[in-house]
Amino acid sequence: xxxxxxxxxxxxxxxxxxxxxxxxxxxxxxxxxxxxxxxxxxxxxxxxxxxxxxxxxxxxxxxxxxxxxxxxxxxxxxxxxxxxxxxxxxxxxxxxxxxxxxxxxxxxxxxxxxxxxxxxxxxxxxxxxxxxxxxxxxxxxxxxxxxxxxxxxxxxxxxxxxxxxxxxxxxxxxxxxxxxxxxxxxxxxxxxxxxxxxxxxxxxxxxxxxxxxxxxxxxxxxxxxxxxxxxxxxxxxxxxxxxxxxxxxxxxxxxxxxxxxxxx
Numbered sequence: 001x002x003x004x005x006x007x008x009x010x011x012x013x014x015x016x017x018x019x020x021x022x023x024x025x026x027x028x029x030x031x032x033x034x035x036x037x038x039x040x041x042x043x044x045x046x047x048x049x050x051x052x053x054x055x056x057x058x059x060x061x062x063x064x065x066x067x068x069x070x071x072x073x074x075x076x077x078x079x080x081x082x083x084x085x086x087x088x089x090x091x092x093x094x095x096x097x098x099x100x101x102x103x104x105x106x107x108x109x110x111x112x113x114x115x116x117x118x119x120x121x122x123x124x125x126x127x128x129x130x131x132x133x134x135x136x137x138x139x140x141x142x143x144x145x146x147x148x149x150x151x152x153x154x155x156x157x158x159x160x161x162x163x164x165x166x167x168x169x170x171x172x173x174x175x176x177x178x179x180x181x182x183x184x185x186x187x188x189x190x191x192x193x194x195x196x197x198x199x200x201x202x203x204x205x206x207x208x209x210x211x212x213x214x215x216x217x218x219x220x221x222x223x224x225x226x227x228x229x230x231x232x233x234x235x236x237x238x239x240x241x242x243x244x245x246x247x248x249x250x251x252x253x254x255x256x257x258x259x260x261x262x263x264x
């Protein structure tokens with residue numbers, strides 16, 4: 001089984017910077033531990049698998065023992081052993097993971113926008129966008145994301161706090177509202193830049209506001225904000241082909257993939 005695309009050699013340097021940006025931002029808000037050639041990240045408050053995963057070092061060549069130690073670290077914290085990374089940067093990792101019982105969950109397209117001139121002009125009708133900065137706006141943004149991603153129960157405090165920390169660290173959170181009803185309709189964020197790169201992430205639109213171009217509008221707005229604040233590049237992980245088309249409208253181009261792989 002191969003999970004490595006034919007990635008242009010010129011992209012590998014950028015891919016390495018993107019991976020380092022993801023690694024650095026993950027370790028800002030989570031417990032991190034170097035386990036062999038892996039950086040393992042653990043969210044203390046939330047067992048969501050998308051908030052708990054490991055990233056291999058570039059060109060990592062793990063042994064079965066390294067993988068066993070990694071699995072034990074996640075089991076100890078009652079977390080699913082899981083990795084998210086750009087496989088082209090560490091092609092020797094996948095065969096070892098598969099041999100140790102891991103299974104690929106999905107491969108998400110990795111997309112980039114290289115300059116503000118590449119950002120698409122997208123604006124949904126009857127929608128206003130604001131940079132969240134108040135407690136009420138953080139609460140509204142977190143509630144939108146909670147509903148959009150079909151999470152259960154009340155929005156936890158730590159979800160609201162995470163958005164505030166993103167802004168305090170130098171990132172930006174967007175809140176989309178219907179101009180007629182003033183209802184929160186969508187939300188998303190860009191992380192604080194690292195080495196000039198920022199990740200556009202957590203874009204969500206409430207079900208009754210979908211198919212109005214709000215996601216593409218927020219992506220375009222966030223990219224422009226990121227470049228205005230000094231970023232030299234914006235990247236994101238699209239969930240699938242439908243999302244690829246949305247982000248393409250905002251000026252993003254598919255460059256590679258991110259592998260999501262875990263062990264039961």
